[in-house]
Amino acid sequence: MENKNLSIAQSYYALINNGEFNSKDFFDLFTEDVEIFYPKFGHAIGIEGVKSFGQQVRQLVLELHFEMDQFTYIAKDKYVIVEGAEKGVTRNGIQFPDGIISHGKFCTVFEFENNRIKRMHCYVDPDFAAEDAERTQRLSIIQHNSSKEDIEIQTRKVVENFYDIQFGRTEGNIEDLFAEEIDWDLPGNKAKFEWVGKRKTKKEVKEFFTELYRNVQSEKFDIDFISVKGENATVVGELSSKILQYDKLFKTEFVVIFKVVNGKIVKYHFLEDSYSLNEEMK
Numbered sequence: 001m002e003n004k005n006l007s008i009a010q011s012y013y014a015l016i017n018n019g020e021f022n023s024k025d026f027f028d029l030f031t032e033d034v035e036i037f038y039p040k041f042g043h044a045i046g047i048e049g050v051k052s053f054g055q056q057v058r059q060l061v062l063e064l065h066f067e068m069d070q071f072t073y074i075a076k077d078k079y080v081i082v083e084g085a086e087k088g089v090t091r092n093g094i095q096f097p098d099g100i101i102s103h104g105k106f107c108t109v110f111e112f113e114n115n116r117i118k119r120m121h122c123y124v125d126p127d128f129a130a131e132d133a134e135r136t137q138r139l140s141i142i143q144h145n146s147s148k149e150d151i152e153i154q155t156r157k158v159v160e161n162f163y164d165i166q167f168g169r170t171e172g173n174i175e176d177l178f179a180e181e182i183d184w185d186l187p188g189n190k191a192k193f194e195w196v197g198k199r200k201t202k203k204e205v206k207e208f209f210t211e212l213y214r215n216v217q218s219e220k221f222d223i224d225f226i227s228v229k230g231e232n233a234t235v236v237g238e239l240s241s242k243i244l245q246y247d248k249l250f251k252t253e254f255v256v257i258f259k260v261v262n263g264k265i266v267k268y269h270f271l272e273d274s275y276s277l278n279e280e281m282k
Helices: 002-017 046-060 133-144 148-166 202-215 274-280
Strands: 030-038 042-045 061-066 072-076 079-090 105-113 116-124 178-186 197-201 216-229 232-243 248-261 264-271
Touching: 002 061, 002 072, 002 079, 002 105, 002 116, 030 046, 042 046, 046 061, 148 216, 148 232, 148 248, 148 264, 178 202, 197 202, 202 216, 248 274
Parallel strands: 030 116, 178 264
Antiparallel strands: 030 042, 061 079, 072 079, 079 105, 105 116, 178 197, 216 232, 232 248, 248 264
16 A cells, blocks of 8 residues: 555656646546645645646746655655655746755655545745745844854855955856856946846856956956945955957956855946946947
8 A cells, every 4th residue: 555655646746747737647646525735825625626726836837847866755554755856947937946045845745545645735935946035034044043243254255255266366166156046237338348237147147257258358456345244245446457359458446246145146236437448448
């Protein structure tokens, strides 16, 4: 009996992975009076409840896949407990988990009756892509018992590491310091200077440095001071760079605004004299 129930629980996830979660084979896994529970969805009874739950999930998630090879199963009498991981893409186009705040972990308790699912209670955070940033941040602070001083130490460390990697003082991939979703802005004439503009993802950060080093040769980059308040940091300094396309030296003061959450940069705004850059490079 336990082996049969385990096989049915595996079929539940396999059918979802195959996109067959609205099929007769899928609904046949359940008893007519099945009870399901899912956080924020609540309870539902019967096959219609299963269908309603599926419809609600599909409104939130565009793609969903369970990492079945990483599942842990516990089967005992009429129960099967599954601990595992899931990944996918939300309707907003955000991939999850981000591996920083959301990790795709879940645990589901199945109860069986005559080799059909009688009860299914799933315990998972429905904030798949960690979009509930404020609450997550507060919980993280509570979890790690972080004081304001701890947060500021972490913020400064990340910012200093950013510059250490950028200027070759430390080995590493600079894009790994960033969260998956980023508020990045370097104002300027993008039609003229390909490396300026807004960016939103870690992948785009990596592309920025490729574009930057292809077009700009740093001659001097002096930081006057770094000011940190909580998760926010401001870096003030001056730089000199050769713009290779024009073979001209550009000098400017700059201000960089960082925000660091849970050890990852979520905001990077670089402010320089972009007007002079545009006017001087002719």
